[in-house]
Amino acid sequence: MVKTRQPELPHAGDGKADQQRERSLSYLNAIQAGMCCKSAGRAPANPQRMVNAGICRNAAGAIWRGIIRPIRGARSRSLTILTQDRSRRARRGARRRKPSTGHGPLLPPLIVFGAVVLFGAAYVTYVLWPRWPDSPVTLNAPTVPIVVSGTVFNIEPAAIRMNVQRRPGAHERVDLSYMWPSLTPPDHAIKPTVGAPIDPNERLFVTIASGETTLPLMERLQTIYPRYLVAEPVAGPPGLTFRGFRSETPYQGEDLVFEPNAPEHFLARCSQKGVANSGTCLLERRIGKADVTLRFPRDWLDNWSDVASGIDRLIARLHPETK
Numbered sequence: 001m002v003k004t005r006q007p008e009l010p011h012a013g014d015g016k017a018d019q020q021r022e023r024s025l026s027y028l029n030a031i032q033a034g035m036c037c038k039s040a041g042r043a044p045a046n047p048q049r050m051v052n053a054g055i056c057r058n059a060a061g062a063i064w065r066g067i068i069r070p071i072r073g074a075r076s077r078s079l080t081i082l083t084q085d086r087s088r089r090a091r092r093g094a095r096r097r098k099p100s101t102g103h104g105p106l107l108p109p110l111i112v113f114g115a116v117v118l119f120g121a122a123y124v125t126y127v128l129w130p131r132w133p134d135s136p137v138t139l140n141a142p143t144v145p146i147v148v149s150g151t152v153f154n155i156e157p158a159a160i161r162m163n164v165q166r167r168p169g170a171h172e173r174v175d176l177s178y179m180w181p182s183l184t185p186p187d188h189a190i191k192p193t194v195g196a197p198i199d200p201n202e203r204l205f206v207t208i209a210s211g212e213t214t215l216p217l218m219e220r221l222q223t224i225y226p227r228y229l230v231a232e233p234v235a236g237p238p239g240l241t242f243r244g245f246r247s248e249t250p251y252q253g254e255d256l257v258f259e260p261n262a263p264e265h266f267l268a269r270c271s272q273k274g275v276a277n278s279g280t281c282l283l284e285r286r287i288g289k290a291d292v293t294l295r296f297p298r299d300w301l302d303n304w305s306d307v308a309s310g311i312d313r314l315i316a317r318l319h320p321e322t323k
Contacts, residue, residue: 137157137166137167137168138157139157139158139185139188140157140158141157142156143155143156143157144157144166144167144168145168145169146165146168146169146170146171146174146208147169147170147171148170148171148172148173148174148208148209148210148290149210149211149212149288149289149290150288150289150290151287151288151289151290151319152319153174153208153290153318153319154317154318154319154320155174155176155318156185158185158186158188159176159177159178159185159186160174160175160176161175161176161177162175172209172210173207173208173209173210174207174208174209175205175206175207176205176206176207176208177203177204177205177206178203178204178206178314179202179203179204180202180203180204180296180300180310181306181310183204183310183313183314183317186203199276200276200277200297201276201277201297201299204294204295204296204310204311204314205294205295205296206292206293206294206295206314206318207292207293207295208290208291208292208293208318209290209291209293210289210290210291211286211289211290211291212289214291216286217264217267217284217285217286218263218264221258221263221267225251225256228245228246228249228250228251229243229244229245229246229256230243230244230245230246234255236257236301237301237302237304239259239304239305240257240258240259240260240266240301240304241257241258241259241260242255242256242257243255243256244256244272251269253271253272253273254269254270254271254272255269255270255272256268256269257269257270257281257301257304259308265308266283266304266308267283267284268281268282268283269281269282270282270298270301271298274297274298277297277298277299278297278298278299279297279298280295280296280297280298281295281296281297281298281300281301282294282295283296283311285311285315287315287319292315292318294311294314
């Protein structure tokens with residue numbers, strides 16, 4: 001490799017030397033500015049060109065080290081800082097946009113309120129739900145206390161017609177039946193058949209229900225019934241008076257049967273026609289806030305005094321406090 005030698009610069013202090021020095025410096029500046037780089041790409045034809053090529057390579061290296069490399073380094077650092085800044089902003093945005101779990105500030109109070117409402121509804125349902133013993137009351141058991149509209153009745157289980165009503169406690173309604181004239185509960189072992197049906201004329205049917213929504217019988221006799229009765233009464237069995245209801249009235253087809261001297265003792269509404277008998281009579285008694293309705297055939301009116309005394313005995317047995 002041919003070593004290049006830098007041209008010797010004249011010493012300072014000489015006029016010619018100063019001029020030559022300035023020309024050399026201008027030449028060197030022009031070389032360092034890259035004006036000779038074009039010729040550096042071609043093979044030099046003489047030593048002077050080889051010198052010029054070496055000087056151009058040195059100038060290009062100086063330009064790279066002094067200008068281009070710092071610029072590229074600054075650009076690389078800028079890109080690194082920009083990337084880091086974007087990463088930090090992305091992380092902060094992700095923290096801000098953390099997915100919501102849906103638990104708002106009102107959710108815990110709503111949960112507590114809903115739990116309280118459900119507990120209250122369950123308690124009310126448990127208290128008000130009708131309950132009866134798991135094992136039904138046997139038919140031969142003694143009387144059981146049954147409450148209707150706050151009034152207590154002592155009823156034999158065998159006299160109760162419906163199985164669901166054979167339990168002690170509160171009831172809205174109780175349906176009973178008794179044999180006549182013994183006033184004993186019917187024998188449930190005897191089942192009706194096609195050839196031997198139950199004779200309704202042998203039984204006294206009793207219904208105990210709430211009387212809070214109806215007027216007492218004596219008030220109806222004074223305020224409601226007179227508006228629908230015929231003008232003239234009709235003679236009935238000894239000791240009874242019959243007064244029919246007019247047509248096109250709520251009670252048409254019925255007669256009002258009562259004891260004239262004591263209507264509160266015996267007062268019944270009897271139909272004028274029946275299916276298996278001459279009609280059916282309904283006699284009511286108010287005990288406390290409960291209405292006791294007794295249903296018997298109209299044919300029994302021939303012995304109405306026995307019917308009245310039998311009803312009195314039965315009422316005293318169902319409700320001993322009745323005077």
